[in-house]
Structures are given as C-alpha cells and as structure tokens.
Amino acid sequence: MLSSLFSNSGARWATPVTPVAAAVGVLLGMAASGAAYAEISDTIHPFVSVTRSYDANLLRYADNSPVPQDQRSDYLTQTMAGVSLDQPISRQRLTGQFKVSKVAFDRFDMLDYTGKDFNADLEWHIGNNLDGHLGGAYAQSLTSFADFRQAARNLQVQQRENFDGGWRFHPSWRVRAGWSTQKFTYDLPAQQFNNRTEDYNNVGLDYIASTGSRVGLQVARAKGRYDNHFLANGQPIDDSYTQDEVKLNVQWIFSATSQFQMLAGRVERKHNYFAARDSSGLNGRGTFNWSMLRRLRMTATAWREYAAVDSNEVSNSFNKGVSLNAQWELTGKMSADFSARRERRDFIAIPGVTTFTRLDDDTKSYNAGLSYAPVTPVRLYLGAFRENRSGAASNTFRSHGVSLSARVQF
Incomplete structure (x- = not known):
C-alpha cells in the first residue's frame, strides 16, 4: 500500500508538482546538504511540510451502504506552510503558531479546501503572586x-x-x-x-x-x-x-x-x-x-x-x-x-x-507511526490507522489508512 501512495492510480499526483510542492522539495534538499541548519532566530521558526495519505473509507460510509467498496477510498495531498513563535517579553511569554494548508483529494476533488490554524497565548505575570493566560485561536478545516x-x-x-x-x-x-x-x-x-x-x-x-x-x-x-x-x-x-x-x-x-x-x-x-x-x-x-x-x-x-x-x-x-x-x-x-x-x-x-434504531455507538481506533530525523531541521513520518464503529446499522463503519509526510523547520 505504501508504494501506491506515490503511484499514478488515475490521480493528480502524477501531474506536474505545484509551486508549493516544488518549494518543499528544494527545502528538503537544502536541509539534507546542511545549508538549512541555522535557525532564522531564537524566537521565530518558519516550517513547511507535505503529506501524502490514503484512506480506505474517506466518507465513512456505513457497512450496509450500497456504495461499492472500491469507490469509498481516496488519496489526498496536504501541503502546509507556517511559523511558530516563542518570545519572552520581560517576565511575560508570548507563544503562537500560524499555519495555512492546501488539501487536494484525488477522487473526491469537490472536497478540496484551504485549511487555516492560528493561535496565540500570552502568559502574564504581575509581581510574584499574580499570573495567568490571555489567548485566542482561529481554525478552518473540513x-x-x-x-x-x-x-x-x-x-x-x-x-x-x-x-x-x-x-x-x-x-x-x-x-x-x-x-x-x-x-x-x-x-x-x-x-x-x-x-x-x-x-x-x-x-x-x-x-x-x-x-x-x-x-x-x-x-x-x-x-x-x-x-x-x-x-x-x-x-x-x-x-x-x-x-x-x-x-x-x-x-x-x-x-x-x-x-x-x-x-x-x-x-x-x-x-x-x-x-x-x-x-x-x-x-x-x-x-x-x-x-x-x-x-x-x-x-x-x-x-x-x-x-x-x-x-x-x-x-x-x-x-x-x-x-x-x-x-x-x-x-x-x-x-x-x-x-x-x-x-x-x-x-x-x-x-x-x-x-437511529440505536441511540448509542462504540468507536475503536488505533494509530501507529515511525518518525525519523535524518538531519536536524528535517523530520519524516510514516503513520497508519484503523477505525471501527459499531451501533445503528446506518452508523456502523470501518476504515484504515496510511500516510507519509516530510517537515522542515528553520
């Protein structure tokens, strides 16, 4: 299955790479050659990543659904860019992460979307005995x-x-x-x-x-x-x-x-x-x-x-x-x-x-993964999952999948 993540399979994965994907490839090459070891600063850390995934039942069709088994799966590609922040300000500390992603599906391409995830937190202190947090977040996802x-x-x-x-x-x-x-x-x-x-x-x-x-x-x-x-x-x-x-x-x-x-x-x-x-x-x-x-x-x-x-x-x-x-x-x-x-x-x-013929369900899920950092700023990750749900007939499904990702942080 892992090799099929990168096969044609009638998918747009075989089309010319996007500018973002090309940039990721360049950055991976720079990191591997040692050119990207130095951080931009001690407080600001840009990063990019690309992930290729397979899901055997993307829409979580029920077991009794008339949709054929071979029409339930899909491959998807996610490219992401963002920046993380960790800035001490006197006794205070400001942290945050801001990232934007593009997600493209091979079969269900009507689901393609742009994801956003922004969050920030200020850890504040007044004197030795008063402290707390002020924060906010914004996220857009499927x-x-x-x-x-x-x-x-x-x-x-x-x-x-x-x-x-x-x-x-x-x-x-x-x-x-x-x-x-x-x-x-x-x-x-x-x-x-x-x-x-x-x-x-x-x-x-x-x-x-x-x-x-x-x-x-x-x-x-x-x-x-x-x-x-x-x-x-x-x-x-x-x-x-x-x-x-x-x-x-x-x-x-x-x-x-x-x-x-x-x-x-x-x-x-x-x-x-x-x-x-x-x-x-x-x-x-x-x-x-x-x-x-x-x-x-x-x-x-x-x-x-x-x-x-x-x-x-x-x-x-x-x-x-x-x-x-x-x-x-x-x-x-x-x-x-x-x-x-x-x-x-x-x-x-x-x-x-x-x-629903039953007013309850039971979900079991398992995830396993292996992470490898060939050089300091690069991390590769291979993961797999399985998910089963039992309950009402219309609410029972099974799925499994695998993903491979690469991330570079500067």
Whole structure:
C-alpha cells in the first residue's frame, strides 16, 4: 500500500508538482546538504511540510451502504506552510503558531479546501503572586465525516478567546478564575443548525503542597447557544443548554517520572427544549503520565463528559471512553508512537427527530507511526490507522489508512 501512495492510480499526483510542492522539495534538499541548519532566530521558526495519505473509507460510509467498496477510498495531498513563535517579553511569554494548508483529494476533488490554524497565548505575570493566560485561536478545516457522510464540502470555522488568572495569596493557597468562549460555524446550509457558541466560566481554590502537587475545588457554568434552530415536522427545536459543575481539581506529582491529573465531579445539564433530556451525575476526565529514562513516555486517560455531535440527527451526546498513548525514542534520530482509543456515545436525542434504531455507538481506533530525523531541521513520518464503529446499522463503519509526510523547520 505504501508504494501506491506515490503511484499514478488515475490521480493528480502524477501531474506536474505545484509551486508549493516544488518549494518543499528544494527545502528538503537544502536541509539534507546542511545549508538549512541555522535557525532564522531564537524566537521565530518558519516550517513547511507535505503529506501524502490514503484512506480506505474517506466518507465513512456505513457497512450496509450500497456504495461499492472500491469507490469509498481516496488519496489526498496536504501541503502546509507556517511559523511558530516563542518570545519572552520581560517576565511575560508570548507563544503562537500560524499555519495555512492546501488539501487536494484525488477522487473526491469537490472536497478540496484551504485549511487555516492560528493561535496565540500570552502568559502574564504581575509581581510574584499574580499570573495567568490571555489567548485566542482561529481554525478552518473540513468537518469530520464520522457523523456527516455526504460527499459535500462542509468547512467548520472555530474561534476561541480565553482569559484566566490566579492569585497565590499564601505559599500553600491559590485562588483562580477563568473565562472562555468558542464559536463554531459551518458553511454548508444543511449543517448550519449546528452553528453554536459555547461559553465557560469557572472559579476555584487550590491547596499547593511543597512538592508542587495541587488539590482544589472548582465551580463552573457552561452555556451552549444554538442560534439556527433545527426544524422537526415544522417545529423549531432549540438545542441550547446550561451546565453547572462542581469538580475536584487534582494535579499530583508522584515522582519525576509519574504524574496524575483529574478534573471530575458532579454536573447538572439542563436543556431549553424537551426537559426529558436533562441529566446529572459524575462527569470528568483523568490522566496519568509515566516515563522511563526519558525514552519511553506513556499517557493513559479516562473520561465521562458531554460533547457536541456534527450530525443531521442529533446535536449532543454523553461520552465514556479510555485511551492510551505511548512514545518510544528508539535512537537520537528515530522514535515510534502508538495510540489506542475506545469511546461509547449515548446520544441525547428527541423522540421523533432521529431515525437511529440505536441511540448509542462504540468507536475503536488505533494509530501507529515511525518518525525519523535524518538531519536536524528535517523530520519524516510514516503513520497508519484503523477505525471501527459499531451501533445503528446506518452508523456502523470501518476504515484504515496510511500516510507519509516530510517537515522542515528553520
């Protein structure tokens, strides 16, 4: 399959290379010859990359779909250019990344799009005891086909602004507060009822041990607003909600090689329409990090939380899942990674609106990759994935794929 990534296969990969792809080739050659070793500066790092991928079921067609198996796959090429920033300003620190990509599909070329991903964060300090973050982000990408399986380009734009701050009024105690807002919009008219704004406000009090471990209590309110109401049998349905949280906030350092983080507690969620969907109970996420001699790093995560669904059937779900991620530094130039994830979703549906025969699904996904840096500024990556979902017949699919990428940072 790897060789087929670069075969003709009736694809535009065999056509003359684009200027961006040509530039990437030149830069790779420069890096390999040693001409690109020097960084442009200590704070600004431009980079370029090119990725060739194969997906056996790009649109995530259901197993019972009439679409033939040989018409579900596609090859795609992504070229990307960007710059990362890490700039100390006195005691403050400004970081950010700005990148633009062009994604071209061989078979489903109506999906070709330009991706954008911009984010910045200011870590601020006032005196010795006041600190926090001020940040924002903008991202434009193709909506996942996992829940929206139409051969139509549906770009999602996500915007985020956030501010938080804390005051360490005692060596062992810190009070904090935060605010964030995220806005999601879709350009496909059939999906614009999923346009929404999510606001999150929280306050907390933490006890800080001499080891750096932290235990605290956090109270928060989340609000989701859907401005374009979904029409069911001619009746508008408002999926807006309010969610109140009281959670335990833990960051425990067992040693230099193992740490545990958790934000979990009781959550109550109420909807503006059809109160039978309201629920309450345990909600949260916990993560355990472990490393061995800095060569092997593992992260295990478990969660129970609400999430939005980009679907024509439902807007929200309650998700329970676990994941495992591992990175192994094989040599100074080569590393391997692996991840496994399983998640069950229980859909928060309104009777008579969804056509699902089951109101839950179960997704298992696996990823593995190998990274190689022949010279300092160049990194090559070979990756593979497999994803299976079971649930309602119309919501069950299987897919797998492989990708090869090259990245140069200056």
